[in-house]
Amino acid sequence: MPDSAIRPRKEFGKTIAADITHRLREEIIACGLAPGEPLRFDVLRERFGASFTTLREALTALAAEGLVDAQEQRGFRVAPVSRQDLVEVTDARVLIEVELIRRSIERGDDDWEIAVISTLHRLKRIEQRDPEHPLRDPEWKIAHRQFHQALVSACGSATLLAIRAELFDRAERYRHLSANFRPRPRDKAGEHQAIMQAAISRNADLAVQLIEAHIRSTSDNVATYAGHLLDTE
Amino acid sequence: MPDSAIRPRKEFGKTIAADITHRLREEIIACGLAPGEPLRFDVLRERFGASFTTLREALTALAAEGLVDAQEQRGFRVAPVSRQDLVEVTDARVLIEVELIRRSIERGDDDWEIAVISTLHRLKRIEQRDPEHPLRDPEWKIAHRQFHQALVSACGSATLLAIRAELFDRAERYRHLSANFRPRPRDKAGEHQAIMQAAISRNADLAVQLIEAHIRSTSDNVATYAGHLLDTE
DNA sequence: AACGGTATGATTTTCGAAAATATGGTTCTG
DNA sequence: CAGAACCATATTTTCGAAAATCATACCGTT
Numbered sequence: 388m389p390d391s392a393i394r395p396r397k398e399f400g401k402t403i404a405a406d407i408t409h410r411l412r413e414e415i416i417a418c419g420l421a422p423g424e425p426l427r428f429d430v431l432r433e434r435f436g437a438s439f440t441t442l443r444e445a446l447t448a449l450a451a452e453g454l455v456d457a458q459e460q461r462g463f464r465v466a467p468v469s470r471q472d473l474v475e476v477t478d479a480r481v482l483i484e485v486e487l488i489r490r491s492i493e494r495g496d497d498d499w500e501i502a503v504i505s506t507l508h509r510l511k512r513i514e515q516r517d518p519e520h521p522l523r524d525p526e527w528k529i530a531h532r533q534f535h536q537a538l539v540s541a542c543g544s545a546t547l548l549a550i551r552a553e554l555f556d557r558a559e560r561y562r563h564l565s566a567n568f569r570p571r572p573r574d575k576a577g578e579h580q581a582i583m584q585a586a587i588s589r590n591a592d593l594a595v596q597l598i599e600a601h602i603r604s605t606s607d608n609v610a611t612y613a614g615h616l617l618d619t620e
Numbered sequence: 621m622p623d624s625a626i627r628p629r630k631e632f633g634k635t636i637a638a639d640i641t642h643r644l645r646e647e648i649i650a651c652g653l654a655p656g657e658p659l660r661f662d663v664l665r666e667r668f669g670a671s672f673t674t675l676r677e678a679l680t681a682l683a684a685e686g687l688v689d690a691q692e693q694r695g696f697r698v699a700p701v702s703r704q705d706l707v708e709v710t711d712a713r714v715l716i717e718v719e720l721i722r723r724s725i726e727r728g729d730d731d732w733e734i735a736v737i738s739t740l741h742r743l744k745r746i747e748q749r750d751p752e753h754p755l756r757d758p759e760w761k762i763a764h765r766q767f768h769q770a771l772v773s774a775c776g777s778a779t780l781l782a783i784r785a786e787l788f789d790r791a792e793r794y795r796h797l798s799a800n801f802r803p804r805p806r807d808k809a810g811e812h813q814a815i816m817q818a819a820i821s822r823n824a825d826l827a828v829q830l831i832e833a834h835i836r837s838t839s840d841n842v843a844t845y846a847g848h849l850l851d852t853e
Numbered sequence: 854a855a856c857g858g859t860a861t862g863a864t865t866t867t868c869g870a871a872a873a874t875a876t877g878g879t880t881c882t883g
Numbered sequence: 884c885a886g887a888a889c890c891a892t893a894t895t896t897t898c899g900a901a902a903a904t905c906a907t908a909c910c911g912t913t
Contacts, residue, residue, distance in 0.1 A: 401692040401874095402896065404680075428865070438898045440673045443866080447637075447677050451684030453779070459634040460904060462865060475779040482780075486715055546686070546708040547715075550783055634904095635866065661895070671868045676896080693874060695895060 407435050408445040415454045415465055416556055418563045422468040422616075426455065452553050454560070470610065470617045473561055477606040480554045484602065485595050487539035487547060492591045495541035500587055506534040507583045514576055521575075522566045528559075534579060538586055538598075562605060565613035640668050641678040648687045648698055649789055651796045655701040655849075659688070685786050687793070703843065703850045706794055710839040713787045717835065718828050720772035720780055725824045728774035733820055739767040740816045747809055754808075755799045761792075767812060771819060771831075795838060798846035 399409040414420050431442050446463045449455040456466045491499065510530040514521065521527040532555070539551060578601050585594035610617070632642040647653050664675050679696045682688040689699045724732065743763040747754065754760040765788070772784060811834050818827035843850070 404896080405692060429863095439866080440676075440868095440899090441897060443673075444677055444680050448680050448684055451681055453782075459638060460865070461906095472779070475777045478777060479779050479783070482716070482719055544708045544711060546705070546712050546787075549686075550712070554779075637866080660893095662893095672896080673869090673898095674867060693895070695875095 403437055404441050404444045407437050407441060408448050410435065411445050411449060412452070412454060412556065415449070416560045416563065418560065420465045422465050422560075422564070424465045426463040426465060428462075453557055468561065468564065468617055470614075473606060473609060473617065476554055476557045476561070477602060480551075480558055480602050481599050483547060483551050483554065484539065484598055487542040487544075487551060488586070488594050488598055489591050490542040490544075491539050492586055492589050492594060494543055495586075499537070499541040502537040502540060503534070503583055503586055506530065506537045507579055510534050510579060511576060520566065522563055532559075534583075538582065558602075558605070561609045561613070564616055565609040565611075568612040569608060570612075636670055637674050637677045640670050640674060641681050643668065644678050644682060645685070645687060645789065648682070649793045649796065651793065653698045655698050655793075655797070657698045659696040659698060661695075686790055701794065701797065701850055703847075706839060706842060706850065709787055709790045709794070710835060713784075713791055713835050714832050716780060716784050716787065717772065717831055720775040720777075720784060721819070721827050721831050722824050723775040723777070724772050725819055725822050725827060727776055728819075732770070732774040735770040735773060736767070736816055736819055739763065739770045740812055743767050743812060744809060753799065755796055765792075767816075771815065791835075791838070794842045794846070797849055798842040798844075801845040802841060803845075 400406050411420075420426070426446060428439055428442060431437075432439070435442065437445075446455050447457070450457040450463065454466050456464050458464065495503075510527070510533075513524065513527045513530050517524060517527075521531070535555065536552075539548065542548065578597065582594060582597045582601065585597055633639050644653075653659070659679065661672055661675060664670075665672070668675065670678075679688050680690070683690040683696065687699050689697050691697065728736075743760070743766075746757065746760045746763050750757060750760075754764070768788065769785075772781065775781065811830065815827060815830045815834065818830055
């Protein structure tokens with residue numbers, strides 16, 4: 388049956404609202420919608436082809452994730468960025484990710500090792516193919532996300548994984564913010580490789596040290612190259 | 621002007637949606653709506669006097685907080701409870717709350733000390749008044765929440781405070797779950813007093829130890845007295 | 854000119870009807 | 884009698900119009 392031709396757009400979820408939530412999230416993270424930008428319903432309605440109500444539901448969900456700022460009776464806007472927020476997100480990520488890496492290394496089984504190795508492999512393949520601007524490449528972004536996700540996936544706590552995922556998204560937005568101004572990506576491939584090896588060899592202390600450095604240096608990079616964008620508000 | 625007579629209900633927020641979100645959250649935490657219970661729009665519509673759309677927005681927000689479970693195309697239900705979830709929530713709370721207590725003790729100023737002392741004072745007053753079933757008393761619940769909030773309020777991270785608040789709510793629901801079966805509340809007053817003293821005297825290690833014990837013993841209590849409610853799903 | 858109040862237009866928020874989807878029961882078939 | 888296919892009903896999901904609210908410009912007064 389050609390029912391895919393009938394349904395308009397439901398790529399990521401069964402409901403339109405879930406779909407719009409996903410698309411809006413991606414656009415905000417990629418800074419296709421600038422931080423602080425007002426999200427007017429007329430504009431969104433045209434861009435996403437959904438009704439007021441459906442958009443409202445999506446914006447409410449994203450507000451709970453910290454990517455959208457709900458101003459009661461005065462609409463929504465993309466969550467603003469600031470040095471303070473960048474510091475907080477970085478800091479929270481270190482606290483949680485370090486703990487989850489430890490637990491994953493402690494509890495990870497064969498499937499976990501395979502997931503870590505294979506997601507890194509894919510990431511490297513994509514980087515070889517086009518080493519220039521990885522954040523511009525949607526495939527790289529997905530592979531990168533999946534590698535870091537795999538590292539902590541054996542921690543055993545869906546609750547903490549959900550919190551980690553939110554913080555990861557918020558941090559990714561800052562990376563995009565600085566991507567346009569950063570002269571050249573640093574040697575992430577090497578860092579990822581080292582983290583993988585530390586994890587697989589069950590060297591928790593080393594893995595933790597590398598992850599923390601990885602997160603903090605990314606954050607420092609943003610502060611250096613996008614600092615001028617963080618002072619407006 | 622008698623405009624309060626015109627407006628129907630907007631106690632907690634400027635919008636009806638924010639209001640409903642707040643009321644629904646309280647009911648779910650207090651187990652007025654049982655874990656796993658389906659949330660049908662007809663019923664909610666009658667109980668809260670709001671339209672489909674407004675209710676949907678509230679439910680979406682609560683789903684992001686982990687108090688509601690959204691089943692695409694099959695509506696919403698109160699988030700189910702389980703031993704696993706209780707363990708995860710307890711565990712995540714310890715991880716985060718311990719860190720925030722340390723930071724607050726490190727950074728807290730005079731105002732912080734005053735907030736800690738005064739919120740505890742109010743809590744004790746309420747307990748003296750009616751020492752029986754504190755969770756039944758809305759005032760006690762608010763005072764208890766505010767005391768624990770005050771303890772960590774000087775940590776300097778709005779991001780982590782928001783995460784902590786969500787976990788606190790989820791844990792409070794479990795406390796309510798066991799409240800009906802627990803024979804008698806243990807000596808919380810003494811525990812709170814000891815935590816306050818450790819914090820004010822800037823004894824971080826002791827405060828951390830007490831808080832962790834406080835959180836874990838509460839959780840153990842739930843597992844003991846409400847265990848039979850945690851196995852259904 | 855400065856200020857306060859008011860009308861006007863823009864925008865958000867809320868509503869209930871209509872469409873889409875799931876659920877449960879009934880019949881028909883092997 | 885088991886199981887698939889269908890229909891009828893219950894429920895969720897989506898829509899655009901209508902109400903409520905906010906922002907701005909205008910006017911009159913001091």
